[in-house]
Amino acid sequence: MEKTISAVISPHGGLEILTKAEMHKLLDSSQGGLYQLFRNCSLAVLSSSGVLDDGKELLERYPDFAIRVLQEERGIKLELRNAPAEAFVDGEIIRGIGEHLFAVLRDVIYVSDEINDNETFDLSSSEGITNAVFHILRNAGVLRPMSNPRLVVCWGGHSIGRGEYAYTKEVGYQFGLRGMDICTGCGPGAMKGPMKGATIGHSKQRIRDGQYLGITEPGIIAAEAPNPIVNQLVIMPDIEKRLEAFVRLGHAIVVFPGGVGTAEEILYLLGILLNPENKDIPFPLILTGPESARDYFRTINQFIGDTLGLEAQQRYQIVIDDAPLVARKALEGIKRVRKFRKAHDDAYYFNWLLKIDPEFQKPFAPTHENMRNLRLTRDLDRHQLAANLRRAFSGVVAGNVKDEGIRAIEQHGHFEIRGDAQIMERMDALLTEFIAQKRMKLPGKAYQPCYKVVK
Secondary structure, three states, X not given: OOOEEEEEEOOOOOOXXXXXXXXXXXXXXXXXXXXXXXXXXXXXXXXXXXXXXXXXXXXXXXXXXXXXXXXXXXXXXXXXXXXXXXXXXXXXXXXXXXXXXXXXXXXXXXXXXXHHOOOOOOOOOHHHHHHHHHHHHHHOXXXXXXXXXXXXXXXXXXXXXXHHHHHHHHXXXXXXXXXXXXXXXXXXXXXXXXXXXXXXXXXXXXOOOOOEEEEEOOOOOOOOOOOOOOOEEEEOOOHHXXXXXXXXXXXXXXXXXXXXXXXXXXXXXXXHHOOHHHOOOOOOEEEEEXXXXXXXXXXXXXHHHHHOOHXXXXXXXXXXXXXXXXXHHHHHHHHHHHHHHHHOOOOOXXXXXXXXOHHHOOOOOOOHHHHHOOOOOOOOOHHHHHHHHHHHHHHHHHHHHOHHHHHHHHHHOOEEEEOOHHHHHHHHHHHHHHHHOOOOOOOOOXXXXXXXXXX
């Protein structure tokens, strides 16, 4: 039996007042609606000290957890019942976790009221989706308009080994020494290490306003709960808007070893950079890890070359076991970004000029039918093939760690991924290599594939 605690907590940043209509949405404790979304995200935040990477398991572990918004004279409070005890110290909620809870409330309410229920945002158009991403980020207060570019987005796996985790900390430390801020998917592993390293670098340079930005979405937050270093948390509505937030905010992207989710992120960005309209836009992309990750990046590089070609390979650099060099290359790339945006009157804090096609923006539901019907053929333009490959990997992520995806696999069996024989052979080889390298699940768990490749 898990240890739990019940308590009433006051606001720690985030949203502090609600309208009656917003209260009504959150008071609906049925199995659907806004309450369930708010409850599940809140439970993930409260469980951030754990090591689960299975959304279904987390929800089943705390079936009696409940959260209620209390409207009082001076504002709102949150009543927690049967919450994970690890979120509290001597009966008081840990302050950072309290901040994250109210950030969840802020973003869930804002997306429901101001985005989904607002005719101003045309979510069927590319421009409308980008506009929505901007407004969510602005409402969260994470845009920094009066500062020079310095935000490095770090991608990578949440279940990497100790040696690779230590390397991510060293790279983060080198970033911090050079005054760069960190943005990640907010979870453990390669998402926590760079932030942890940067805090030391910032401390040595007496930088007190360091930004440790975590961006997540409801489907993945249970598997990648916010780590304690995140000082700004944003819950985007879906994986596509989460990915767009990364590339609109970041001035450079560094990719550490990971698994299918990391491959999805790489394919997403390469697909955007392969769009002819983005040909001249500088976008530093560095793939890096310690010596133990050499085979991982060799496999990734081979897959990209076999499916998307040499031009895609030329959009990134691979650096093995040299943290200072990674930081220097990222800083050099950021200087080029600043020069380009200044020359083109583009904002430093949001990459408006980057062209993102609807294929990369519209939410993809990884159902068995949608996975089976994905076009993975060589007659597609390369950026369109990248978009569909990204969707295929997104489906594997869903089947691995997301509550809804896990339940769909249990009910209907494996996802089927179909396409040209050569592409399927390369995908099968890549996924098999990930399994062999134990990059598909947390250590100690035998991986059970949720897919089968049909050649």
